[in-house]
Amino acid sequence: MTSELAEFSGIADDAMDDILPVDLHDVRLLIVGVNPGLWTAAVNAPFARPGNRFWPSLHRAGLTDELVDASRGLSPADEQQLLGRGIALTNLVGRATARADELSASELLAGGQRIIERVRAMRPDAVAVAGITAFRTAFERPKAVLGLQDTHAIDGWPASVALWVVPQPSGLNAHETIDTLAAKWREVWVTLGAG
Numbered sequence: 001m002t003s004e005l006a007e008f009s010g011i012a013d014d015a016m017d018d019i020l021p022v023d024l025h026d027v028r029l030l031i032v033g034v035n036p037g038l039w040t041a042a043v044n045a046p047f048a049r050p051g052n053r054f055w056p057s058l059h060r061a062g063l064t065d066e067l068v069d070a071s072r073g074l075s076p077a078d079e080q081q082l083l084g085r086g087i088a089l090t091n092l093v094g095r096a097t098a099r100a101d102e103l104s105a106s107e108l109l110a111g112g113q114r115i116i117e118r119v120r121a122m123r124p125d126a127v128a129v130a131g132i133t134a135f136r137t138a139f140e141r142p143k144a145v146l147g148l149q150d151t152h153a154i155d156g157w158p159a160s161v162a163l164w165v166v167p168q169p170s171g172l173n174a175h176e177t178i179d180t181l182a183a184k185w186r187e188v189w190v191t192l193g194a195g
Helices: 003-007 038-043 054-061 076-084 105-122 132-138 178-191
Strands: 029-033 087-091 126-130 162-166
Touching: 029 105, 054 178, 076 087, 087 105, 105 126, 105 132, 126 132, 126 178, 162 178
Parallel strands: 029 087, 029 126, 126 162
Antiparallel strands: none
């Protein structure tokens, strides 16, 4: 682990390793989950629980060439597929829970500040937070809606970095399907000139 990566290793109880390139400035899209679920923590791979719609929706949106099965962890080829496209992944909060609603507001606020610091250092082209409820708390935007955000009101957010909020892909979010999630990911991806 380089010293640059060690600086971003996060909170002491991080239950999952981030997926980051060696050169943090090679990131086009930083995807931010809420926190690791218990399955995710067990296999050290993001959105790993079977039935989670994250990987199928990313694939359907064209962000990955192959459908990733993270249920047993990510292979080096899976990680390289993401990093080769300039996609990195992290979480607002490192602590694993069975459900995201088990996190405290203070944990989410601290996570939001950690993401702002990370974004200021990395300067990705865009950030996409997967989960509107957690986003509202973490970034103190109680009336935020899905989609591209106005970052002027987020203290410390770099003006050059687009900020998106996409729906939580968990099966607990009954309002979304793989197709609707894919459409939202596709919109983010196309704005980066990648579609």
